[in-house]
Amino acid sequence: MFVERTFQVPRPVDEVFAYLGDFTHTEAWDPGTVSTTRTSGDGGLGTTYANTSEFMGRTVDLTYETITFQAPTKVQFRGRNKQSTATDSMTFTPTDDGGTTIHYRADFQFHGVLKHLAPLVVKRKIDELADETVATIVQTLTAR
Numbered sequence: 001m002f003v004e005r006t007f008q009v010p011r012p013v014d015e016v017f018a019y020l021g022d023f024t025h026t027e028a029w030d031p032g033t034v035s036t037t038r039t040s041g042d043g044g045l046g047t048t049y050a051n052t053s054e055f056m057g058r059t060v061d062l063t064y065e066t067i068t069f070q071a072p073t074k075v076q077f078r079g080r081n082k083q084s085t086a087t088d089s090m091t092f093t094p095t096d097d098g099g100t101t102i103h104y105r106a107d108f109q110f111h112g113v114l115k116h117l118a119p120l121v122v123k124r125k126i127d128e129l130a131d132e133t134v135a136t137i138v139q140t141l142t143a144r
Contacts, residue, residue, distance in 0.1 A: 001123060003130035004105040009141040013092045016100040016141060017072035020090055023049045023064060029140045031132045034059065045069040051079060056125055062086065085109040102137070106130065 009016060019025055022043055026033040034052040041047025049064040062079035069075055072092055079086045087107045092100050108126065109115075 001110075001126065002105060002107045003126050004103075005130055005134050006101065006103045007134050007138060008095060008099050008101050009138055010097075010099045011141045011144065012098055013094040013100045014072045015144070016102065017075065017092050019141065019144070020092075020102075020137070021069065021071065021075045023047070023051075023066065023077055026051065029133065029137045031136055032129055036064075039063075041066070049077075055129070056122070060084075083111055085111075104130075104134065104137075 020029070024036050024038055026036045030053075032053040032055050034054055036049050036051045039048045039050050043066075045066055045068070047066045051062045051064050053060050053062065060081065060083075062081045062084075064077045064079040067076045067078045067087075068089070074089070074091045076087060076089045079088075085108070089105045089107075091103045093103075095101055106126070108122075110122075
């Protein structure tokens with residue numbers, strides 16, 4: 001299961017990559033994130049993070065790792081726990097007016113019982129969260 005969005009922000013690509021490529025900033029732009037703390041690394045490839053998020057009234061802890069870090073064009077983070085694996089991918093393209101087009105995709109794999117229930121229960125909520133995430137990224141980067 002996945003969600004995908006493409007949108008623009010009025011900030012240069014280097015600035016957008018620097019901000020969104022630092023996963024500790026999820027507290028500001030991801031409506032589901034409660035907290036994110038870097039646990040190892042320098043912020044680049046292989047860096048790990050402890051993330052606590054809230055989704056559908058439940059608190060979920062995931063361990064994230066930066067699996068792609070290609071400044072200033074692409075970053076990917078993979079989060080895991082016993083119930084799920086989430087991969088967040090973002091690509092950044094400069095626009096003619098000095099802004100940035102962001103292509104955001106979040107892939108979700110559910111394990112155990114959730115593998116069968118998630119498509120029935122979670123898909124609509126993930127779509128809503130993706131829309132909220134885009135709006136919050138735009139708002140956050142526009143205000144910087």
